[in-house]
Amino acid sequence: MQPIVSISDVSKTYATGFEALKHVTLDIHKGEIFALLGPNGAGKTTLISIICGIVRASTGRVIADGHDIIGEYRQARFKIGLVPQELTTDAFETVWATVTHSRGLFGRSSNPAYIEKVLKDLSLWDKKDSKIMTLSGGMKRRVMIAKALSHEPTILFLDEPTAGVDVELRRDMWNLVRSLRESGVTIILTTHYIDEAEEMADRVGVINKGEIILVEEKKALMRKLGKKEITLELAKALDRIPDALAHHKLDLSADGHELTYSYDTQGERTGITTLLHDLAEAGIRFRDLNTKQSSLEEIFVNLVRERS
Amino acid sequence: MNLHAVRAIYKFEMARTFRTLLQSVVSPVLSTSLYFVVFGGAIGSRIAEIDGVTYGAFIVPGLIMLSLLTQSISNASFGIYFPKFIGTIYELLSAPVSSLEIVIGYVGAAATKSAMLGLITLATAAFFVPLHIEHPVWMLAFLFLTCITFSLFGFIIGIWARNFEQLQLIPLLIVTPLAFLGGSFYSIDMLPPLWRTISLANPVVYLVSGFRWSFFGTADVGIQISLAITLLFLVACLAIVTWIFRTGYRLKN
Numbered sequence: 001m002q003p004i005v006s007i008s009d010v011s012k013t014y015a016t017g018f019e020a021l022k023h024v025t026l027d028i029h030k031g032e033i034f035a036l037l038g039p040n041g042a043g044k045t046t047l048i049s050i051i052c053g054i055v056r057a058s059t060g061r062v063i064a065d066g067h068d069i070i071g072e073y074r075q076a077r078f079k080i081g082l083v084p085q086e087l088t089t090d091a092f093e094t095v096w097a098t099v100t101h102s103r104g105l106f107g108r109s110s111n112p113a114y115i116e117k118v119l120k121d122l123s124l125w126d127k128k129d130s131k132i133m134t135l136s137g138g139m140k141r142r143v144m145i146a147k148a149l150s151h152e153p154t155i156l157f158l159d160e161p162t163a164g165v166d167v168e169l170r171r172d173m174w175n176l177v178r179s180l181r182e183s184g185v186t187i188i189l190t191t192h193y194i195d196e197a198e199e200m201a202d203r204v205g206v207i208n209k210g211e212i213i214l215v216e217e218k219k220a221l222m223r224k225l226g227k228k229e230i231t232l233e234l235a236k237a238l239d240r241i242p243d244a245l246a247h248h249k250l251d252l253s254a255d256g257h258e259l260t261y262s263y264d265t266q267g268e269r270t271g272i273t274t275l276l277h278d279l280a281e282a283g284i285r286f287r288d289l290n291t292k293q294s295s296l297e298e299i300f301v302n303l304v305r306e307r308s
Numbered sequence: 309m310n311l312h313a314v315r316a317i318y319k320f321e322m323a324r325t326f327r328t329l330l331q332s333v334v335s336p337v338l339s340t341s342l343y344f345v346v347f348g349g350a351i352g353s354r355i356a357e358i359d360g361v362t363y364g365a366f367i368v369p370g371l372i373m374l375s376l377l378t379q380s381i382s383n384a385s386f387g388i389y390f391p392k393f394i395g396t397i398y399e400l401l402s403a404p405v406s407s408l409e410i411v412i413g414y415v416g417a418a419a420t421k422s423a424m425l426g427l428i429t430l431a432t433a434a435f436f437v438p439l440h441i442e443h444p445v446w447m448l449a450f451l452f453l454t455c456i457t458f459s460l461f462g463f464i465i466g467i468w469a470r471n472f473e474q475l476q477l478i479p480l481l482i483v484t485p486l487a488f489l490g491g492s493f494y495s496i497d498m499l500p501p502l503w504r505t506i507s508l509a510n511p512v513v514y515l516v517s518g519f520r521w522s523f524f525g526t527a528d529v530g531i532q533i534s535l536a537i538t539l540l541f542l543v544a545c546l547a548i549v550t551w552i553f554r555t556g557y558r559l560k561n
């Protein structure tokens with residue numbers, strides 16, 4: 001499948017000499033929700049800014065919807081909407097004026113009915129004549145989303161859309177993103193909330209210190225890394241794993257008090273039943289049992305730690 | 309050409325002007341009136357006619373020029389500096405607009421506003437002294453040319469400035485002295501020969517002179533030279549703006 005955004009070998013060195021991106025190559029598929037994760041300063045905003053034309057890449061090239069973002073910037077940018085990380089809005093304009101302005105800026109003829117729909121979808125309709133400075137932070141963020149959607153983009157960048165947003169607005173935002181995806185919009189979002197990526201994304205990319213260190217289908221990632229472990233606290237310490245249990249791939253803790261069994265939750269047979277049966281046969285009794293599943297968050301933290 | 313974008317920028321900037329219309333209009337009317345009371349009335353009555361024009365009438369083109377220069381620079385520099393300052397420039401940079409469209413939108417709006425104020429100044433002046441405009445078409449041509457040229461100059465300052473001090477610096481340190489020494493209130497023929505020669509290095513002299521010629525048909529320097537120098541300055545500003553957008557100077561990292 002032809003990627004909707006194709007980033008090849010993009011590097012960025014800022015004027016300070018700081019190398020914010022190192023040979024980033026990444027394809028975004030049409031119609032997906034792609035979550036870009038990474039610690040502070042990893043280069044997420046830099047990458048998005050390059051694609052949107054706000055920052056110049058030092059090397060490499062980006063194709064958006066078949067158009068080079070430099071050579072054919074008009075066609076490329078026409079398709080792209082951006083909600084930046086920082087809350088930056090006009091102050092004295094009304095919501096209606098600023099959103100209408102954005103639509104014009106992106107070369108669309110005016111369409112009040114569409115703007116009305118966007119504002120209603122974002123629960124901003126009753127604020128349409130309010131000056132932006134009179135709005136709360138969460139509403140301002142929605143205004144920025146409305147601006148980004150005003151020209152009907154097919155590729156939408158959301159740079160930390162839910163930072164500093166309350167639970168309810170976060171839910172609204174997720175629903176909005178899903179409905180946009182259903183209407184065919186490709187969405188690239190960055191977030192520090194792993195549960196958000198877990199909940200929303202089709203694919204996940206992890207960036208650290210300017211390098212993409214992993215790109216994976218979320219489901220595959222969860223499966224691969226979503227291993228579950230049972231830990232059995234033994235009544236009596238063992239010095240070694242009994243032969244009768246050898247085929248179960250168990251781990252014995254150093255003090256001999258804990259047996260750990262890993263299994264794949266998605267697998268057809270987890271092997272738990274036979275394990276417990278064999279344990280009983282071998283006369284091994286346990287005091288307690290707990291299970292643990294790694295979350296995307298742990299996966300992410302481990303990945304980033306490994307690399308640093 | 310993304311005409312929707314040009315229109316959007318222009319409308320947005322003009323909306324800002326009309327929000328503050330009252331203060332925009334009051335200040336030139338007030339300052340023009342003051343100049344006439346002081347220079348035209350009190351001092352001017354003791355000054356002889358210059359080239360057959362009363363002093364009160366003589367200073368009108370200079371006064372309008374002064375207002376065109378300062379207004380064009382401050383409107384245009386603020387217009388582009390402000391989005392840089394509050395961060396909304398991101399939208400402009402990510403929009404499918406060319407540098408030419410950005411310049412037409414911003415500079416067009418700034419020039420419109422200063423032309424409006426220039427005409428208001430003219431109307432106020434006509435209230436104090438009887439005015440006869442010899443070459444009205446040339447008068448308007450010079451007026452618009454000056455507005456566009458100096459709005460471009462202001463646009464460059466707005467992009468260059470990193471803070472509000474720098475935004476004020478050039479108008480304060482360079483433009484105001486040049487404007488006052490550019491023959492707004494006197495004919496440079498009235499100066500001693502040395503200073504007259506030095507004055508010829510001041511571009512404002514040519515603007516004021518050309519503008520004055522369109523009013524009275526007489527000038528310090530030839531009308532062709534005035535026009536040529538003004539156009540030269542316009543081309544220089546255009547070249548700098550083109551370079552700014554080509555390199556992303558102070559706009560993009």
Ligand SMILES: Nc1ncnc2c1ncn2[C@@H]1O[C@H](COP(=O)(O)OP(=O)(O)OP(=O)(O)O)[C@@H](O)[C@H]1O
Nearest residue numbers: 014016018020039040041042043044045046047561
């Ligand atoms: N204009 C600039 N000049 C110099 N260095 C910069 C500039 N902008 C960003 N950087 C540096 O580049 C690195 C990447 O910044 P970027 O904003 O892309 O990170 P991020 O992944 O978006 O982080 P966060 O999660 O905090 O938003 C950081 O170390 C930052 O300090």
Ligand SMILES: [Mg+2]
Nearest residue numbers: 044045046085
């Ligand atoms: Mg960021």
